[in-house]
Amino acid sequence: MNPHRRSPFVLVMTVLVFLFLYVPIFVLVLYSFNASRTNVTFEGFITAFGPLKTQGSLVVQSPCGPFHWFCDLTRNQEVMTAARNTLTIAFVSTIVSTIIGTMAAIALQRHDFKIKPFAQLSLYIPIVIPEIVMGIGILTLFSQVFTWVNTTFNLPPDARLTLGMGTVIVSHIAFSVPFVTLVVQARLQGFDKAYEEAAMDLGANELVTFWRVTLPMLLPGVLSGALLAFTLSLDDFVITFFTTGPGSTTLPIYVYGLLRRIITPQVNALSTVWILIVLIAVFVIQRMENRESI
Amino acid sequence: MSEYAVELRNVVKTFVTPEGSTINAVDHVDMQIRHGEFFSMLGSSGCGKTTSLRMIAGFEWPTRGEVFIDGEPQGHRPPFQRKVNTVFQSYALFQHMTVFENVAFGLQMDKVPAEEIKRRVGEALAMVKLTGLEKRYPRQLSGGQQQRVALARALVKRPKVLLLDEPLGALDLKLRKEMQLELKTLQREVGITFVFVTHDQEEALSMSDRIAVMSHGKVMQIGTPVEIYERPRNKFVADFIGETNLLDGTVRAVQDKWLMVFVPALQAEVRALNNGEFRAGQQVSLSIRPEKIRLVEKPSECVNCFPAQVRQVAYIGADTRVIAQVIQSTLRVWEQNMVSTLDPDAYFQQNEQAWAVLPPENLLALPVD
Numbered sequence: 001m002n003p004h005r006r007s008p009f010v011l012v013m014t015v016l017v018f019l020f021l022y023v024p025i026f027v028l029v030l031y032s033f034n035a036s037r038t039n040v041t042f043e044g045f046i047t048a049f050g051p052l053k054t055q056g057s058l059v060v061q062s063p064c065g066p067f068h069w070f071c072d073l074t075r076n077q078e079v080m081t082a083a084r085n086t087l088t089i090a091f092v093s094t095i096v097s098t099i100i101g102t103m104a105a106i107a108l109q110r111h112d113f114k115i116k117p118f119a120q121l122s123l124y125i126p127i128v129i130p131e132i133v134m135g136i137g138i139l140t141l142f143s144q145v146f147t148w149v150n151t152t153f154n155l156p157p158d159a160r161l162t163l164g165m166g167t168v169i170v171s172h173i174a175f176s177v178p179f180v181t182l183v184v185q186a187r188l189q190g191f192d193k194a195y196e197e198a199a200m201d202l203g204a205n206e207l208v209t210f211w212r213v214t215l216p217m218l219l220p221g222v223l224s225g226a227l228l229a230f231t232l233s234l235d236d237f238v239i240t241f242f243t244t245g246p247g248s249t250t251l252p253i254y255v256y257g258l259l260r261r262i263i264t265p266q267v268n269a270l271s272t273v274w275i276l277i278v279l280i281a282v283f284v285i286q287r288m289e290n291r292e293s294i
Numbered sequence: 295m296s297e298y299a300v301e302l303r304n305v306v307k308t309f310v311t312p313e314g315s316t317i318n319a320v321d322h323v324d325m326q327i328r329h330g331e332f333f334s335m336l337g338s339s340g341c342g343k344t345t346s347l348r349m350i351a352g353f354e355w356p357t358r359g360e361v362f363i364d365g366e367p368q369g370h371r372p373p374f375q376r377k378v379n380t381v382f383q384s385y386a387l388f389q390h391m392t393v394f395e396n397v398a399f400g401l402q403m404d405k406v407p408a409e410e411i412k413r414r415v416g417e418a419l420a421m422v423k424l425t426g427l428e429k430r431y432p433r434q435l436s437g438g439q440q441q442r443v444a445l446a447r448a449l450v451k452r453p454k455v456l457l458l459d460e461p462l463g464a465l466d467l468k469l470r471k472e473m474q475l476e477l478k479t480l481q482r483e484v485g486i487t488f489v490f491v492t493h494d495q496e497e498a499l500s501m502s503d504r505i506a507v508m509s510h511g512k513v514m515q516i517g518t519p520v521e522i523y524e525r526p527r528n529k530f531v532a533d534f535i536g537e538t539n540l541l542d543g544t545v546r547a548v549q550d551k552w553l554m555v556f557v558p559a560l561q562a563e564v565r566a567l568n569n570g571e572f573r574a575g576q577q578v579s580l581s582i583r584p585e586k587i588r589l590v591e592k593p594s595e596c597v598n599c600f601p602a603q604v605r606q607v608a609y610i611g612a613d614t615r616v617i618a619q620v621i622q623s624t625l626r627v628w629e630q631n632m633v634s635t636l637d638p639d640a641y642f643q644q645n646e647q648a649w650a651v652l653p654p655e656n657l658l659a660l661p662v663d
């Protein structure tokens with residue numbers, strides 16, 4: 001018997017897994033073009049362009065045609081603010097956590113110190129503990145520290161430390177760092193120190209060696225780590241929920257709020273755009289990795 | 295210009311092993327490497343060759359002693375401030391840079407103008423016969439080509455000394471032989487001092503001006519290939535380089551350049567070469583190379599000749615290798631096949647009786663350790 005013969009069981013499983021993964025996404029995207037305003041069933045596409053016309057719960061004509069809900073979205077100030085917040089938080093936390101995580105990975109690789117096994121283990125803890133526990137922990141920490149600072153220094157109301165963008169960013173950095181470190185560590189496993197020695201042998205000091213040799217060779221790992229951090233931040237709900245404050249609502253928090261009121265295809269349109277952004281990010285990073293990888 | 299290109303003075307390097315014990319990877323080593331010399335460190339794996347080389351390059355610092363490059367003590371100078379360059383065993387080519395960028399790297403570090411970099415990289419690549427491959431990445435090259443890039447990358451800096459750690463170790467036999475020749479020619483052309491590490495004695499003998507034979511972190515002998523082979527100074531070197539027969543005995547008398555040594559295994563007194571160190575009554579080991587013993591049917595002159603019985607014969611083309619029982623000792627004897635013939639009588643046969651002649655000038659007295 002040919003051991004490589006494709007078993008029908010494997011084929012069926014593969015198809016099922018793909019259906020399970022992608023049908024919900026397909027439906028979600030489809031519904032973002034829904035003519036129905038309640039979004040309970042798919043009532044067909046909005047085909048006609050022109051001034052907005054409705055018939056009962058159906059949109060029959062829109063200036064943007066099929067993209068009615070996307071246009072609607074851009075006019076929604078709350079969505080735009082939430083999107084801006086989300087991207088700001090994602091970019092800042094990705095950059096900071098990638099730098100910290102990469103440095104941590106290199107330090108763990110290069111140096112031997114007493115608490116190294118503990119330091120290594122501590123990387124896994126934020127990954128394995130329930131997010132809600134971490135959220136509560138971070139919230140408790142912030143509120144305790146803020147209360148102490150605010151009362152001790154008797155800060156005026158407008159200078160008081162409160163939850164907001166800052167706290168969300170810090171908490172996102174906190175949960176992203178271990179992921180970046182672990183990904184970069186994997187890349188470092190096969191890294192021969194002879195490359196760095198060769199650079200120094202040819203006249204590069206430690207700093208130049210890092211920039212010209214070490215970092216470029218680690219780049220695929222660093223980029224993977226950054227992509228992971230970016231997507232983790234982009235769709236984080238639980239921890240953000242605990243650390244967010246007025247004016248720092250992110251998209252997941254906003255969507256959750258919408259769902260409790262009314263579901264319109266706007267939510268789907270928003271999700272579709274979101275998926276598109278993540279797909280583009282993944283695509284770009286993969287391209288860069290392929291170019292750099294050895 | 296100082297007298298030596300590189301000098302190691304009483305250098306010790308102690309490592310702490312993962313188990314917590316300490317090991318002297320390099321143990322009180324003295325070496326003087328002259329300008330323009332092809333100098334090899336030869337020894338089996340773990341004898342401290344790489345560690346010695348790394349201390350010259352600046353990747354390790356001596357625990358004790360001092361490394362001098364062109365007369366200057368190096369102390370704790372980092373690698374990027376030393377006038378030496380290294381060819382790594384693994385080549386360590388930068389995978390994200392092209393051949394051109396790899397070779398140009400060292401010149402960029404020296405802030406050489408772009409025009410000159412272009413010219414010198416071109417020259418270096420021509421020297422190692424890689425012209426035309428500038429735009430390739432290391433992964434697109436064969437092992438031999440990568441080896442040449444590593445060589446060009448180090449040579450383009452025109453170092454005082456080039457350090458090579460088993461640079462040919464990863465190549466297959468044929469390519470290795472070719473590269474040995476090329477490397478030697480290259481060294482003569484550029485006139486740079488080469489410090490070459492190898493565990494392959496044939497490689498060391500054929501390429502080097504001088505060789506340091508090392509064992510367990512110590513230098514056992516430094517000398518030209520001929521000196522190392524023909525006049526080993528101790529049993530280790532005699533045994534490690536090529537093959538030899540060792541016979542223990544006691545010095546009975548000293549007659550200017552000769553020693554009379556009683557060898558119990560031969561139940562006789564033999565005449566051996568005195569290198570001036572021995573006195574009557576001392577224990578010595580006598581060393582004689584297999585190709586320097588003669589096996590004859592009837593001896594003509596008879597100094598140091600003994601009846602022998604042929605125990606094993608192996609015909610290997612260039613010579614016939616015989617294991618002979620001589621009194622109570624077993625000696626390896628290689629007879630060169632000087633005449634082309636199919637006649638079996640021309641070759642020794644198993645159990646044949648013969649005479650072994652151990653010419654006194656080929657019998658070297660060595661200390662017993």
Ligand SMILES: Nc1ncnc2c1ncn2[C@@H]1O[C@H](COP(=O)(O)OP(=O)(O)O)[C@@H](O)[C@H]1O
Pocket residue numbers: 309310311312317318319337338339340341342343344345346
């Ligand atoms: N960084 C190190 N830590 C501990 N022991 C080492 C280290 N480097 C080398 N050694 C030990 O020193 C000895 C000499 O090693 P090395 O110089 O690499 O030998 P060679 O190059 O002749 O094979 C070996 O026993 C090796 O295990």
Ligand SMILES: [Mg+2]
Pocket residue numbers: 340343344345
């Ligand atoms: Mg070695």
